[in-house]
Amino acid sequence: MHSILIAxxxxxxxxxxxxxxxxxxxxxxxxxxxxxxxxxxxxxxxxGKVHVNGQRAKPGKEIAVGTKLSISKDRxxxxxxxxxxxTQRRPAAExxxxxxxxxxxxxxxxxxxxxxxxxxxxxxxxEGRPNKRERRLIHRFKRAQD
Numbered sequence: 001m002h003s004i005l006i007a008x009x010x011x012x013x014x015x016x017x018x019x020x021x022x023x024x025x026x027x028x029x030x031x032x033x034x035x036x037x038x039x040x041x042x043x044x045x046x047x048g049k050v051h052v053n054g055q056r057a058k059p060g061k062e063i064a065v066g067t068k069l070s071i072s073k074d075r076x077x078x079x080x081x082x083x084x085x086x087t088q089r090r091p092a093a094e095x096x097x098x099x100x101x102x103x104x105x106x107x108x109x110x111x112x113x114x115x116x117x118x119x120x121x122x123x124x125x126x127e128g129r130p131n132k133r134e135r136r137l138i139h140r141f142k143r144a145q146d
Contacts, residue, residue, distance in 0.1 A: 020085040025052065026059040031086045033095040034071055034078075049073065069099075075112060079105035 026041040029050065035041040042059040044050055051070040052061055063069075067082045080099040089095070130138060 020087060022062040022064045023085050023087065024059065025050070025057055025061040025063050027087065028063055028082070028085060028098070029071070031089050031095065032098045033089065033092055034073065044071075044073065075116070076109050077105070078109070 026038050026045060029035050029041040029044075030038045035044060041050075045057060045059045045061075048056055049072045050057065052063065053068050054070070063082055063085075065082055065084060069078075069080050069082065071078045071080070079102045081102070082098070083100050084098045086095075086098055
């Protein structure tokens with residue numbers, strides 16, 4: 001427990017010794033490892049994939065501890081509450097301390113992951129790219145439809 005508190009304190013340092021009280025949404029999403037780059041975070045925010053307290057936001061939106069975020073990425077979605085702020089991108093174990101996920105969100109994500117595993121096991125996804133013969137058959141079929 002003590003090491004978690006130390007990590008949380010380290011995460012909230014802004015680098016100048018004073019704890020950060022507010023920070024940009026795009027920078028926090030990058031630091032919390034939801035997106036690999038800040039540009040990807042900005043694109044997601046502008047595309048309506050990130051909501052702050054139930055409303056669309058801009059990348060420069062200031063967030064603080066206690067802010068509720070809804071994040072959609074690929075087929076998954078997270079409903080989280082900001083627990084700490086960090087201006088640096090830290091390892092995944094420390095980044096997970098920056099937020100608390102709601103139990104409903106966690107159950108929903110686990111159900112989606114299980115459904116995707118079952119779908120993969122059933123073989124409903126294509127095995128790969130079509131080979132030359134299969135491409136010719138596809139083109140022939142499409143021409144017949146026109």
